[in-house]
Amino acid sequence: MEFSITGTDEVRALDAGLVLTSIGYRGKPIRDLPFDESAAVVPNDGGRVVDPGSGRPVPGAYVAGWIKRGPTGFIGTNKSCSFETVQALVADFNAGSLTDPVDKPEALAKLVHARRPKVVDSAGWRAIDAAEIARGSHDGRPRNKFTDVADMLDAAATAQPAPPLRRRLLARLRGV
Numbered sequence: 001m002e003f004s005i006t007g008t009d010e011v012r013a014l015d016a017g018l019v020l021t022s023i024g025y026r027g028k029p030i031r032d033l034p035f036d037e038s039a040a041v042v043p044n045d046g047g048r049v050v051d052p053g054s055g056r057p058v059p060g061a062y063v064a065g066w067i068k069r070g071p072t073g074f075i076g077t078n079k080s081c082s083f084e085t086v087q088a089l090v091a092d093f094n095a096g097s098l099t100d101p102v103d104k105p106e107a108l109a110k111l112v113h114a115r116r117p118k119v120v121d122s123a124g125w126r127a128i129d130a131a132e133i134a135r136g137s138h139d140g141r142p143r144n145k146f147t148d149v150a151d152m153l154d155a156a157a158t159a160q161p162a163p164p165l166r167r168r169l170l171a172r173l174r175g176v
Contacts, residue, residue, distance in 0.1 A: 025071035033061060041070050047085025048092070060098055062089050105165075124156030131155040 027040040034052050036043050042063045043052050049061035064082040066072075073081070092098050112119050120128070128146065135144035146152045162168065
């Protein structure tokens with residue numbers, strides 16, 4: 001394949017087997033968090049959100065991904081980025097600097113489902129994973145990824161609901 005690349009005053013041709021384009025990304029403010037308009041990121045130190053005025057961490061607020069560092073890197077970059085943020089969160093938890101949650105864990109699930117009724121939980125993700133592996137086995141491939149969200153949601157809908165957390169923890173303790 002040959003593609004023309006245009007810049008301000010320049011045209012070049014490249015031989016390429018694949019060309020991917022990106023339209024760009026610009027972070028947007030998140031309610032109740034500081035925001036750096038020029039960099040389009042939430043100001044942070046290793047994932048801990050910081051108040052730009054004082055430079056101090058905002059208790060219990062963390063970011064990862066492009067809202068943390070800007071639109072840089074590739075898919076794998078998010079893994080190390082989120083790892084850094086989780087390390088900061090765990091360190092803060094271990095230091096006792098996080099407050100106790102205001103609501104019970106069920107409140108988060110209720111909020112997420114209210115905002116995103118088609119949310120895919122871990123059981124749904126496992127169903128999608130199994131379906132992609134099964135699709136690939138027909139072609140001798142490790143997996144055949146879904147490219148249509150509706151197909152993914154259909155696969156996720158086949159998931160069996162996970163037993164309540166208490167039952168899962170007891171099963172682990174019993175070695176079942």
